[in-house]
Amino acid sequence: MAQKSLRAGLVGTGFAAAFHYEALRRVTGVKVEVAGVYAIDREMARAFGTQRELRVFDSLEALMEASDVVHVLVPPSAHEQVTVAALAKDKHVIVEKPLTGYFGDGSESFRGDTCSKQAALDHALASTDRILQAEKRSKGRLFYAENWVYMPAVQKEREIVEKTGAQILWIHGEQAHSGSHAKTYAYWKFSGGGVMIGKGCHPLSAAL
Numbered sequence: 001m002a003q004k005s006l007r008a009g010l011v012g013t014g015f016a017a018a019f020h021y022e023a024l025r026r027v028t029g030v031k032v033e034v035a036g037v038y039a040i041d042r043e044m045a046r047a048f049g050t051q052r053e054l055r056v057f058d059s060l061e062a063l064m065e066a067s068d069v070v071h072v073l074v075p076p077s078a079h080e081q082v083t084v085a086a087l088a089k090d091k092h093v094i095v096e097k098p099l100t101g102y103f104g105d106g107s108e109s110f111r112g113d114t115c116s117k118q119a120a121l122d123h124a125l126a127s128t129d130r131i132l133q134a135e136k137r138s139k140g141r142l143f144y145a146e147n148w149v150y151m152p153a154v155q156k157e158r159e160i161v162e163k164t165g166a167q168i169l170w171i172h173g174e175q176a177h178s179g180s181h182a183k184t185y186a187y188w189k190f191s192g193g194g195v196m197i198g199k200g201c202h203p204l205s206a207a208l
Helices: 015-024 042-052 060-065 076-088 117-137 152-164 201-207
Strands: 005-011 031-038 069-072 092-096 142-145
Touching (some): 031 060, 117 142
Parallel strands (some): 069 092, 092 142
16 A cells, blocks of 8 residues: 655744754655745755755745645744645644734833733633634644643543543642743743743643
8 A cells, every 4th residue: 555645844944943944854654745845034044954855845835835734933023924825825834832822012122011911811712712713614624733742641531531520639740851942932922921921831731
């Protein structure tokens, strides 16, 4: 039987793009071809592509046309835009964490204190809804790249809870590195909220 093949396109060239690329090389059961990479920073894109002998696309549109699955590896503030665009082209989409968020009021000076918590939540939920509605209209599927959810220990606990009717009373999570690799991480307008979003989304997703 011929092995199935899949073309993966990477949008973004930072730390997440590097480990997504390495993970794709380890996939078994499906022949994965990395179609190439696209990033707004053309210099970074060329360096990333040259190092891995990948095609560097001149536009997001061109990369999506050459891909079956689009990996969204840009800052969280751009997740919705890229994801909705890919789903509109009936592509499958894998989105890095956090899926979306609240990215401020658009001003350079935004510090997170000019908006109520409810307004920020409403904004993030509306963004999530737009992404899910785009999936409903698409032939493609949306996948959230949250590594805690699919950890064997978490999946085993899920199985136990489902089979026994038990309930989770407490969850404890730790991070074992010194911080984000992205320069945009410290800024609300790109990341949506610092460590409580960027790292807290792991145990929160597992608990949910």
